[in-house]
Amino acid sequence: MTSGDSVADIRGRLGEIGYICDAGIATALYLCRELDKPLLIEGPPGVGKTELAKAAASITGRPLIRLQCYEGLDETKALYEWKYGKQLLYTQVLKEKLGDLLQGAKGLKDSLGRLHEFDDTFFSEEFLEPRPLLKALWEKDGAVLLIDEIDKADDEFEAFLLELLSDYQISVPELGTIKARTTPLVFLTSNNKRELGDALKRRCLHLHIPFPDMALEQAIIKSRVPQAEPRLRAQLVSFVQGLRKLDLKKLPAVSETIDWARTLVLLNAKDLQPDLVRSTLNVLLKYQDDIVEAEPEVGGLIATAHKEAEYRAIN
Amino acid sequence: MTEVLSDFIRALRAADVRITTSEAIEAGATLALIGYEDRELLRQGLAQALSKSVDEKQAFFETFDSFFAFRSFSEGGGAQGAAGEDDKGAPGEGQSPGGEQGEQQGEAEGQGGQPSGKASGQGMGAGESEPAERESLVDLLERGDRAALQERLADAARRVNLNDIRFFTQRGMFAVRILNLMGVEEVDDVIAAAEASDDPGERGRGERLHAARTALREEVRDYVEKQLAIFAANAGRKLREEILADTRLNAIDRSDMRIMQELVRKMAKRLIALHARRRRIARRGQLDIRRTIRANIEYDGLLFHTVWKRRRLERPKVMALCDVSGSVSQTARFLLMFLYSLHEVLPNVRSFAFSGNLGEVTELFEHNDVDYAMAETLSRFGGSTDYAEALETFERLAGDEVDHRTTVLILGDARNNNGEPRADILRKIHDRARRVIFLNPEPRSSWNTGDSVMRKYEACCDTAQVCATLKDLERVVSDLMRTAI
Numbered sequence: 001m002t003s004g005d006s007v008a009d010i011r012g013r014l015g016e017i018g019y020i021c022d023a024g025i026a027t028a029l030y031l032c033r034e035l036d037k038p039l040l041i042e043g044p045p046g047v048g049k050t051e052l053a054k055a056a057a058s059i060t061g062r063p064l065i066r067l068q069c070y071e072g073l074d075e076t077k078a079l080y081e082w083k084y085g086k087q088l089l090y091t092q093v094l095k096e097k098l099g100d101l102l103q104g105a106k107g108l109k110d111s112l113g114r115l116h117e118f119d120d121t122f123f124s125e126e127f128l129e130p131r132p133l134l135k136a137l138w139e140k141d142g143a144v145l146l147i148d149e150i151d152k153a154d155d156e157f158e159a160f161l162l163e164l165l166s167d168y169q170i171s172v173p174e175l176g177t178i179k180a181r182t183t184p185l186v187f188l189t190s191n192n193k194r195e196l197g198d199a200l201k202r203r204c205l206h207l208h209i210p211f212p213d214m215a216l217e218q219a220i221i222k223s224r225v226p227q228a229e230p231r232l233r234a235q236l237v238s239f240v241q242g243l244r245k246l247d248l249k250k251l252p253a254v255s256e257t258i259d260w261a262r263t264l265v266l267l268n269a270k271d272l273q274p275d276l277v278r279s280t281l282n283v284l285l286k287y288q289d290d291i292v293e294a295e296p297e298v299g300g301l302i303a304t305a306h307k308e309a310e311y312r313a314i315n
Numbered sequence: 316m317t318e319v320l321s322d323f324i325r326a327l328r329a330a331d332v333r334i335t336t337s338e339a340i341e342a343g344a345t346l347a348l349i350g351y352e353d354r355e356l357l358r359q360g361l362a363q364a365l366s367k368s369v370d371e372k373q374a375f376f377e378t379f380d381s382f383f384a385f386r387s388f389s390e391g392g393g394a395q396g397a398a399g400e401d402d403k404g405a406p407g408e409g410q411s412p413g414g415e416q417g418e419q420q421g422e423a424e425g426q427g428g429q430p431s432g433k434a435s436g437q438g439m440g441a442g443e444s445e446p447a448e449r450e451s452l453v454d455l456l457e458r459g460d461r462a463a464l465q466e467r468l469a470d471a472a473r474r475v476n477l478n479d480i481r482f483f484t485q486r487g488m489f490a491v492r493i494l495n496l497m498g499v500e501e502v503d504d505v506i507a508a509a510e511a512s513d514d515p516g517e518r519g520r521g522e523r524l525h526a527a528r529t530a531l532r533e534e535v536r537d538y539v540e541k542q543l544a545i546f547a548a549n550a551g552r553k554l555r556e557e558i559l560a561d562t563r564l565n566a567i568d569r570s571d572m573r574i575m576q577e578l579v580r581k582m583a584k585r586l587i588a589l590h591a592r593r594r595r596i597a598r599r600g601q602l603d604i605r606r607t608i609r610a611n612i613e614y615d616g617l618l619f620h621t622v623w624k625r626r627r628l629e630r631p632k633v634m635a636l637c638d639v640s641g642s643v644s645q646t647a648r649f650l651l652m653f654l655y656s657l658h659e660v661l662p663n664v665r666s667f668a669f670s671g672n673l674g675e676v677t678e679l680f681e682h683n684d685v686d687y688a689m690a691e692t693l694s695r696f697g698g699s700t701d702y703a704e705a706l707e708t709f710e711r712l713a714g715d716e717v718d719h720r721t722t723v724l725i726l727g728d729a730r731n732n733n734g735e736p737r738a739d740i741l742r743k744i745h746d747r748a749r750r751v752i753f754l755n756p757e758p759r760s761s762w763n764t765g766d767s768v769m770r771k772y773e774a775c776c777d778t779a780q781v782c783a784t785l786k787d788l789e790r791v792v793s794d795l796m797r798t799a800i
Binding site: 007023024027028031034035037039040042084085088198201202203204205206207208 | 333335337338341344345348349355356359360362363364366367368369372613614615617619
């Protein structure tokens, strides 16, 4: 993905590396690159939010730097940390060298004067241990920075990100401002565990990735699990789409569909059969309650899936 | 930024999409980048720049579709509905929603909204002065030039500031102003003259013009109607919500119930946002010396890292006792609705309903829709009020679980049908609980009148307050959350 690529180009490039997406997602990448804006991605778990960042890294050829958020994450883990050990050693070395430095100095004033002239590196970039955010700013040719599950971090951390997101710079109190060498592509993902602040949202473009529709999901399976035959593919996608209409605790997402397709291929399935589906339902549904809820519907859903696959085969 | 975009943003704001200035600038940059050529691209791009949540996205797409709807004067709108008109009409169809196409193009090419871009736009600037070489409306109608009519309509609409329209009662006024600006008076004169004339040819012309004028009027009314829908989508509702929030709960009409529920949900959401933050701040405790020393062994005992004691999160417990007899039941309904909308920040709510006897309704409200739960509660616990019996049962059912973290909310009118008030039970509860709050939907002036035993109960409560409207309720619940944490 270089400057000048159109939305269609980006979509094609993503498709080449196996990330099948709709126009909305490609537009988001395009705008995010052209406007130098961070992209906030929301959507149910498992629809490929994190994958999008990985795919963007892969088509731009930039390194992916990932920061996983959690409660209690603070700047020493996200941004930078002083190398305390080395700083301690430095002061000790300094103490030893002090004698040489002050040799021949007359009086206190002269000594202090020499001390001030001495180049102080106690707080300098050499003693700075970069964490993901700083690493992303220091990357020469720009990086893809993925701030994953920002909704899990605290409010304070969110506020702390604002400077980075709007100006691509961070302030280290002892050193001043550190600017990005090349503007990184920044992706933030959120599962909406809590409402994000307006200030953060305002600084980002916002992309919502919903569950894919039938055609898109088929294309995804075709790209990810090419071993699955067209008929099985059509059937299993239709089945999962049907499953999403039920009232379940956690709806199966694309990643589950892919896993299930792999499972079915591994079991040499050519066709959806009720027994097979029931015994592999745990790949799709992650809660026992959901499995119990879905089991009576399996027969009906399979019948619909068969019909739909046939309809597609005819057309 | 083009006028189209700022109009569109106003329309979005009317549809409850929050847009800040910086986002508007963003949208301008997006527009400069992608232009107007690809509708789908524009739709997705603006959606990503302007709407920042799933709800807002939905509102955005609806507004986008109606705002950028391609419309032109309907067939036969002109005096001569001849076939040749289609060619002329075609360019008009690309003009959304009025004749701003020229400006849009100018903007996309100029990349920065220079005034020249606007001026080049078919001479349709928003200036107040009449264009010198303006064709008369009569000619336009007779030719049936839909594109030009559409253009003139949009121009007139802009000059009367149609995008300021707020209420449906303004429709007529705006329609008349637009028609006048378009030059309908001239048409009236021509028609009048034609009708008075003896020449049959002239008469025919008058009739055709008459029909065309009627069509034009309809067209204008339609246009105003659509703009009203776009720019004033929620104005009426907002006004109504404001009024409803101040109306006494038992005087609220059944037809407003839906709005009320929506309102409660909104208020609850606001309270959650407000208090979620407070809870986190309250968690920061004191320095944990032992753990700090342990964490800093690697630095030769120098205390670089500080570890803080975490104050244990107190889960506030709320027990709500609601009188569900007669007039109080409506207030009870909203109180319960409120409490259960706050599940995220108030996870421990137990509710009890009483009038004749008392029983727990926690499960009922947690798992069911409010309407159903309320009806069920009324059929189970309806009857004449007996506070003594209710307090006794409560003491027996849940008295042991009232502790120093529990807030007890009692909602009722304290009208005990001249029975024994048994305030001593309430005092016992008060001694154990963190707080007892009495909410009375009656105005303070009618407390202690008739069979009301409010005075006795008031003495055993930390606070007793009037709670008659949704605003009162919000205040009570907000207060509850502030101090419960």
